[in-house]
Amino acid sequence: xxxxxxxxxxxxxxxxxxxxxxxxxxxxxxxxxxxxxxxxxxxxxxxxxxxxxxxxxxxxxxxxxxxxxxxxxxxxxxxxxxxxxxxxxxxxxxxxxxxxxxxxxxx
Amino acid sequence: xxxxxxxxxxxxxxxxxxxxxxxxxxxxxxxxxxxxxxxxxxxxxxxxxxxxxxxxxxxxxxxxxxxxxxxxxxxxxxxxxxxxxxxxxxxxxxxxxxxxxxxxxxxxxxxxxxxxxxxxxxxxxxxxxxxxxxxxxxxxxxxxxxxxxxxxxxxxxxxxxxxxxxxxxxxxxxxxxxxxxxxxxxxxxxxxxxxxxxxxxxxxxxxxxxxxxxxxx
Numbered sequence: 001x002x003x004x005x006x007x008x009x010x011x012x013x014x015x016x017x018x019x020x021x022x023x024x025x026x027x028x029x030x031x032x033x034x035x036x037x038x039x040x041x042x043x044x045x046x047x048x049x050x051x052x053x054x055x056x057x058x059x060x061x062x063x064x065x066x067x068x069x070x071x072x073x074x075x076x077x078x079x080x081x082x083x084x085x086x087x088x089x090x091x092x093x094x095x096x097x098x099x100x101x102x103x104x105x106x107x
Numbered sequence: 108x109x110x111x112x113x114x115x116x117x118x119x120x121x122x123x124x125x126x127x128x129x130x131x132x133x134x135x136x137x138x139x140x141x142x143x144x145x146x147x148x149x150x151x152x153x154x155x156x157x158x159x160x161x162x163x164x165x166x167x168x169x170x171x172x173x174x175x176x177x178x179x180x181x182x183x184x185x186x187x188x189x190x191x192x193x194x195x196x197x198x199x200x201x202x203x204x205x206x207x208x209x210x211x212x213x214x215x216x217x218x219x220x221x222x223x224x225x226x227x228x229x230x231x232x233x234x235x236x237x238x239x240x241x242x243x244x245x246x247x248x249x250x251x252x253x254x255x256x257x258x259x260x261x262x263x264x265x266x267x268x269x270x271x272x273x274x275x276x277x278x279x280x281x282x283x284x285x286x287x288x289x290x291x292x293x294x295x296x297x298x299x300x301x302x303x304x305x306x307x308x309x310x311x312x313x314x315x316x317x318x319x320x321x322x323x324x
Contacts (some may be wrong), residue, residue, distance in 0.1 A: 012164055048155065057301075
């Protein structure tokens with residue numbers, strides 16, 4: 001288990017919860033035209049794809065500020081294979097975990 | 108309530124709820140307690156953002172980076188609430204409950220019932236939102252307890268399960284050549300920034316790619 005400070009985990013939990021809820025409430029309380037600018041909508045629809053891509057990179061190929069290639073990359077390769085084979089989400093995650101754990105224990 | 112609405116809502120609620128196992132495990136592996144992990148699913152209740160918050164912490168990022176990454180990932184919920192507000196016409200406290208349940212699944216199942224009328228849209232939204240909430244929280248607890256009893260996350264592949272979960276969320280979005288190109292640019296961009304920026308911030312910086320790509324139609 002990673003050891004991180006309680007102050008860090010609680011502040012992340014509270015900060016994320018407050019901001020994510022505020023964002024959800026916005027559409028119910030502000031006039032529609034505020035968020036209907038086409039440029040804002042275009043950028044907003046692209047945000048999940050770029051953030052998720054960056055999160056995959058951060059989780060699979062980095063350690064602190066270093067780019068690394070380790071057991072997690074093998075796990076991710078298994079996930080790609082499962083996705084290409086149109087496997088359901090739990091199979092994708094389990095395939096990655098099993099492959100990564102095998103490489104980690106053999107390594 | 109039509110059978111189609113019930114079928115759509117329950118199948119989505121159970122399937123998506125099962126992702127909660129992956130979140131629960133990822134959160135505990137990142138160093139959050141079982142209580143904090145459960146509170147994430149109860150209070151934050153927007154899956155990709157929850158994964159992002161614990162993911163940045165797991166990567167050694169600062170708390171602020173985790174909060175910003177999670178919030179940016181949830182900005183689409185503002186557009187969902189904008190779409191749902193005139194359809195739900197919720198008043199008083201129901202409006203704030205509707206906001207809490209405004210996520211990818213409830214919005215999309217709700218809007219998918221449009222052919223059957225406004226009542227079906229509302230039923231689809233509320234049923235899916237409530238169903239995902241119940242299953243997401245139950246499965247989060249299962250994943251959190253499971254990870255807690257396993258110990259070293261790497262020995263069980265939990266550290267690879269998290270990027271795999273992100274990839275699973277990303278994959279269905281890569282439907283056009285343009286999105287695939289933008290995702291590839293974001294990958295290269297964040298890899299290039301990793302050695303020069305503090306941990307966690309390359310994730311936030313990747314938003315620049317979305318701003319540049321979306322600036323012009």
